[in-house]
Amino acid sequence: xxxxTQPDIHITVSEGASLELRCNYSYGATPYLFWYVQSPxxxxxxxxxxxxxxxxxxxxxxxxxxxxxxxxxFNLRKPSVHWSDAAEYFCxxxxxxxxxxxxxxxxxxxxx
Amino acid sequence: DTEVTQTxxxxxxxxxxxxxxxxxxxxxxxAMYWYKQKAKKPPELMFVYSYEKLSxxxxxxxxxxxxxxxxxxxxxxxxxxQPEDSALYLCASSQVSSSGDTxxxxxxxxxxxx
Numbered sequence: 001x002x003x004x005t006q007p008d009i010h011i012t013v014s015e016g017a018s019l020e021l022r023c024n025y026s027y028g029a030t031p032y033l034f035w036y037v038q039s040p041x042x043x044x045x046x047x048x049x050x051x052x053x054x055x056x057x058x059x060x061x062x063x064x065x066x067x068x069x070x071x072x073x074f075n076l077r078k079p080s081v082h083w084s085d086a087a088e089y090f091c092x093x094x095x096x097x098x099x100x101x102x103x104x105x106x107x108x109x110x111x112x
Numbered sequence: 113d114t115e116v117t118q119t120x121x122x123x124x125x126x127x128x129x130x131x132x133x134x135x136x137x138x139x140x141x142x143a144m145y146w147y148k149q150k151a152k153k154p155p156e157l158m159f160v161y162s163y164e165k166l167s168x169x170x171x172x173x174x175x176x177x178x179x180x181x182x183x184x185x186x187x188x189x190x191x192x193x194q195p196e197d198s199a200l201y202l203c204a205s206s207q208v209s210s211s212g213d214t215x216x217x218x219x220x221x222x223x224x225x226x
Binding site: 090 | 118157200214218
């Protein structure tokens with residue numbers, strides 16, 4: 001069965017600093033991978049997705065992610081964090097029956 | 113437009129009440145989903161509808177009853193809920209229920225069961 005690990009429960013970054021959120025997946029075949037962001041009490045917004053092709057994927061709000069098959073990773077990056085980026089970030093993989101399996105999430109805190 | 117709408121935004125109900133959550137999308141998507149999300153946890157899949165037919169029920173208690181009256185609407189009927197059912201209920205949709213499809217989420221309904 002597929003699984004997603006987000007090893008960091010919380011991360012604090014200074015505003016303007018760079019960000020990397022880690023995601024490792026376990027899936028037998030070629031994975032379909034997603035990053036979603038959720039502000040408190042809100043729904044999930046799609047940041048970016050990887051299906052195939054170029055392993056560096058660009059998303060909304062200046063985010064990007066790199067798929068590394070050898071490391072089973074799909075880490076999310078942003079070169080300069082804004083205070084409005086503070087939220088919960090979920091990595092997800094599509095598994096059996098086309099359902100999404102989410103990681104436990106990483107809460108991003110942005111300090112002034 | 114990738115909008116999924118959900119009503120109501122908030123719902124408070126007693127354990128003997130009957131209520132319904134509503135979800136709507138006008139993107140022509142043929143797969144719709146219900147998720148339950150507890151605080152500080154990821155969403156958990158409850159139901160999947162594909163072409164208006166229930167295709168996945170993740171062993172959800174019968175006090176939750178989904179309904180898909182047409183390709184744009186998805187309801188979740190609630191009856192005799194327990195306080196532990198209090199959560200954020202998220203609806204999502206995708207073009208079809210296949211691996212390459214992106215799920216788009218609504219803003220959720222915050223449910224409190226007293």
